[in-house]
Amino acid sequence: MTSTGRPRGSIRERGATLQVRVFAGYDAVTGKQRYITESIAGTDRAARRRAEKTLTRLQAQVDKQRAPETSVSLARALDEWLATNEIEDTTRRTYVGYIERTIKPAIGAQPIDRLNARTLESLYRELRRCRSRCDGRPQIEKHTTAGDHDCGKAECKPHVCKPMAASTVRQMHSIISGTLTAAVRWEWIDTNPARIAQRPRAKAPEPDPPSATEAAQLLDAAFEIDEDWGTLVWLVMTTGLRRGEVCALRWRDIDLDEEIVEIRRNYILHKGVGIEKETKTHQMRRIALDSETVTVLRTHRVRVAERLEALDQAVTNDTYVFSGTKTPVGCQKSASSCDLAICARPGAVVKGKLNTFRRTGRLFERVQKQLLITGALQTKSQLNRQARSRRVPR
Helix, strand or coil: ECCCCCCCCCEEECCCCEEEEEEEEECCCCCCEEEEEEEECCCHHHHHHHHHHHHHHHHHHHHHHCCCCCEEEEHHHHHCCCCCCCCHHHHHHHHHHHHHHHHHHHCCCEEHHHCHHHHHHHHHHHHHCCCCCCCCCCCCCCCCCCCCCCHHHHHEEEEECCCCCHHHHHHHHHHHHHHHHHHCCCCCCCCCCHCCCCCCCCCCCCCCCCCCHHHHHHHHHHHHHCCCHHHHHHHHHCCCHHHHHCCCCCHHHEEECCCCECCEEEEEEECCCCEECCCCCCCCCCCCCCHHHHHHHHHHHHHHHHHHHHHCCCCCCCCCCCCCCCCCCHHHHHHHHHHHHHHCCCCCCCCCCCHHHHHHHHHHHHHHHHHHHHHHCCCCCHHHHHCCCCCCCC
């Protein structure tokens, strides 16, 4: 190795070339030493002069990176972005969780003008390896007892690396990119390095909705548990409504004479508190109902009316379809618990949650024509009659 006398860089021969190597600090994510290198063709005196110039240029490049023009950290930029960005409360809570648990501890202290694509990609790579960004060494994740003890005998829980889902990492990338875009707009930095950073590849959707026969068996199981729950599952399967959308339905949204349902709102639970908000797509839509579904809903309305009559109340347009009260909190909790109740039944034909079942309705219209030609699938009316022939008066 031939030293130039500068401790932060060196020039060394690598075969028929000279390699210029300069220490560039420590990686913000892994803590490992980083070097920037460049190769110069040849090993003669002229090549060494070119290598000396390259060494000076690389050292100046590193010095510029170490002397940021602004002291704004990514953590502060994230806080400013959250304060000025108009997003829904549920989305904000999700973003805050990602920021506080992962982004800030990893690279929050970094000045934003020192962030680069390599740092971001290094973070994404670490998260895809282990969501807690461990150092790869064996360690105990949770001790079963306090004080001095033998972890082997006490059966303490060892750490097992669990990769973060690619979709979650992509969401974090969107948060960082949105923050840095705002920083460019605020003239804190000149460019947004997140725009050129590679994100994990999105996983292609693999829907696996139940078949017509499985759907009929599933409806039978749902109605055996509860008539209201069976009606809810029926409506989800035939319309493709989301759970929050079906829980937010009021009787004013359903026109049984015109056989149309309007989807206008979404209902969610956060720490036991119900919140009514816009739909996920922020759009109102209308869905046509088949005659069997209308019959099921008419029967359900009679049940709701009888229930409310016992309480000296009446069904109104503002009454929730699947609650019969002023709030559909019970609908959301029941939907969550009955997901498990149906799937956990002995001999259950479908394993999944309500989101899986709704794909029966979402995919039905797209494949109906082709499958009907081959006779591989019953029509929706045939499926409905099979599941409800003994229950719904016609």
